[in-house]
Amino acid sequence: LDPIVQEFQDYIEREGVVYAAFNEMFEQAPPPQNEDQAKVCCLGIRDYVDLMEMIDTNLTTAPSFGEGVSAMVAAVPYYGIISRFCNTPAGYNAFTHPGVNERFCRVFTAWHGYLTSAASTNVIYDGEGGWLGTAALNAMVQSAGGNPQQDTFDNFFICDTSDPHYGFKSYDELFVRELKAIHRAVVFPDDPTIVNSACSSTVHKLYYNLKKTDRFWIKNTPYSLNHILAEDDLVDTFVDGTLIQAMLGSLDYHRWRSPVSGTVVKTRLISGATHPNPPPTYYAACLDDDHTDLDVVSRSQDFVTAISTRALIFIQADEPVGLMCFVGVGLGEVSTCNVVVTEGQVLNKGDELGQFHFGGSTHCLIFQPGLTV
Structure with missing residues (x-):
């Protein structure tokens, strides 16, 4: 060993x-x-x-x-x-x-x-299980919003198709591959009433009337702001506010983009449990009724926001949004969040905030009370 x-x-x-x-x-x-x-x-x-x-x-x-x-x-x-x-x-x-x-x-x-x-480029090849095989390339294009019948990988992503590994020097470089600017859609960039998605992801939950502290481990898991935000001094700002959570899959684009224009108030990296799976009673409750999800992680999306490794980026957005928070949550062995913005940095909608590395993850956008989200 x-x-x-x-x-x-x-x-x-x-x-x-x-x-x-x-x-x-x-x-x-x-x-x-x-x-x-x-x-x-x-x-x-x-x-x-x-x-x-x-x-x-x-x-x-x-x-x-x-x-x-x-x-x-x-x-x-x-x-x-x-x-x-x-x-x-x-x-x-x-x-x-x-x-x-x-x-x-x-x-x-x-x-x-x-x-x-x-050494990790040994999985970046054209063949079964390889990331340059037809099925893999088509899946990555489709995940980015393309049509595999007419779009190619190099149409969507920055790469070098003349290189055996498409120019990626490691598996991680492929994982955090960069979309070409033309495919990084920013919806209504100059309209402060429109909030863009921060990640390529699938919506998990829209939750209203957030409590400062709640029992995040029970069935129909509520969110607990104090735990998500690690008792930050800005927690009270979001009490009774709204949270949107969405999950990223392994094929998704793993760079975070600012959902709003504004200024970075502060950033924090919170260390969490590596495999923070809810107590078995939580799973038993989840499996009641018609719940048939086989995947422990996808059943635990809301729970992990309280105890997994996460990145907090507080942004003072243009009105009417005001102060909001992006929360990037690493899952399991992929608990790696890389923040690339700093306090005081001015952001345009669509600017890069950071990346998830090494695997699937989840994220939240948290808004103050009084906004219709």
Whole structure:
């Protein structure tokens, strides 16, 4: 094993509470109920020793292109490794334990180093599972709003098609690929009453009457401003306000663009739990009634805003919007938020704010009360 992974395994075996959790979660994990669930479970992992071996293998493996139910796991392989155990009491205890999170962070730091290296370009090729295969290129074009029947990857993204890897020096460079300016649509750039989307994403929830503090872990999860904004001194400004949350997929454009014109008031980076999955009771509640989402992360979108790694960018927008906040939330092994703006910087609608790196993520826009959103 890599020394980082070996130390992780040694820690599990040394710490009694952690050792118990890493054994019990295998006993508590239910078998998949159908073929789709089987595709997002690593059934070959029988115990924590197998788990460590799989983590070790992934240290030098970049995400490959996947389709269908398996696409989520292809994009975020470490999530795929542990997803089977996330709905168990022991799994929750294990993955929210500070010592475990510290060691996961070491693993992910090493993995991120690989994903930014030239070695990670071995998945940027034309073929099955490769990011330059026809299916992958078409999927990225379609995700950016193009028509794969008539649009090509190089029409939409800045790249060098004469290079074997299209000019991308690492997997991460491909992941944060830049759209050509003509395809970065800014809707009504001079109209302050129109707020643009900050990310290429799918709307998850529109939530009104935000509370300063709320029980964010219960069914029909409310949002808790104090937790999302990490008790920032501007929290009170948004009480009774409105929040819009949207999720990014692995194929989406992962750069953040300012939804408004205005001035950056301040930015903050908040460190969170690496795999902050809600308590099993939360999942049980989510699975009541007609809820059939197989993916733990997509079922936890609202919950993770309170405890995952996140970037806060407060912007004083032109009236009538006024003060608003962009919240970028990293998920699982992809808890990496890179802010590129600074306090006092003047923004035009559509200017870059930052990027998510290494995988799918979610984000929120928070507005003051009194606005009709």
